[in-house]
Amino acid sequence: MSIALLTLIIPIAFPYYVSRRDTWIVLRTFSKAYGLAGLRVGYGLACHAEIVELLDRVRTPFNINRMVQAAAQAALLDVAHVARSVTHVSQQRAWLRDQLHALGWFVAPSQANFLFVNIEQYSAALAERLLHFGVIVKPWLEAGYTQWLRISVGSEAANQQCIAELRQCAQ
Incomplete structure (x- = not known):
C-alpha cells in the first residue's frame, strides 16, 4: 500500500486502536461501502510489526497496481x-x-x-x-x-x- 494512501487512513482509524492495550489487527476492504469489489483492494493495520510481517509472508507480491491505489484513494476521499x-x-x-x-x-x-x-x-x-x-x-x-x-x-x-x-x- 502506498504511503499516500496510509496517510489518508491512519488519522481516521489509528488513534482509536493505538489506545487499546490488547493485541489487535484491523483488516478492511473497499468492496462494499466504497463500491470497489472488482478491484479486490483493502488495507490492514496492526498493533505490532510482527503481525504485519506474518501477513506479508502470505500475501502475493505486487498485489495491487497504481490504478487500483488511485481508485482506493479517490474512494477514501469521496465521503458523501x-x-x-x-x-x-x-x-x-x-x-x-x-x-x-x-x-x-x-x-x-x-x-x-x-x-x-x-x-x-x-x-x-x-x-x-x-x-x-x-x-x-x-x-x-x-x-x-x-x-x-x-x-x-x-x-x-x-x-x-x-x-x-x-x-x-x-x-
Whole structure:
C-alpha cells in the first residue's frame, strides 16, 4: 500500500486502536461501502510489526497496481458516496429483512451488506430455481446450515425482484 494512501487512513482509524492495550489487527476492504469489489483492494493495520510481517509472508507480491491505489484513494476521499452507500444498504437490508420475516423465515441479525436466512428447505435447490429467474443467492451448504441462504443487499429494484421470485419459488 502506498504511503499516500496510509496517510489518508491512519488519522481516521489509528488513534482509536493505538489506545487499546490488547493485541489487535484491523483488516478492511473497499468492496462494499466504497463500491470497489472488482478491484479486490483493502488495507490492514496492526498493533505490532510482527503481525504485519506474518501477513506479508502470505500475501502475493505486487498485489495491487497504481490504478487500483488511485481508485482506493479517490474512494477514501469521496465521503458523501460512502455515506449514501451505507444509508442505502441499511435501509434496503431492513426492508429485505421485513419481507423475509413476512415469508415466515428466520433472519439472523446483520450489520453487513447481506442477510443470512433460514428458509426451512434445502437451500441449494431454491438457489437453483432462483437462478433461472436471474436472482443469485448463495446457498450455505456446510453441515448444519443446508437450509440457509446468504442474500446480498442490492439495488431497490434487485431486492424487489429477489423477494418477488422468492415468493414464487419458495411455494
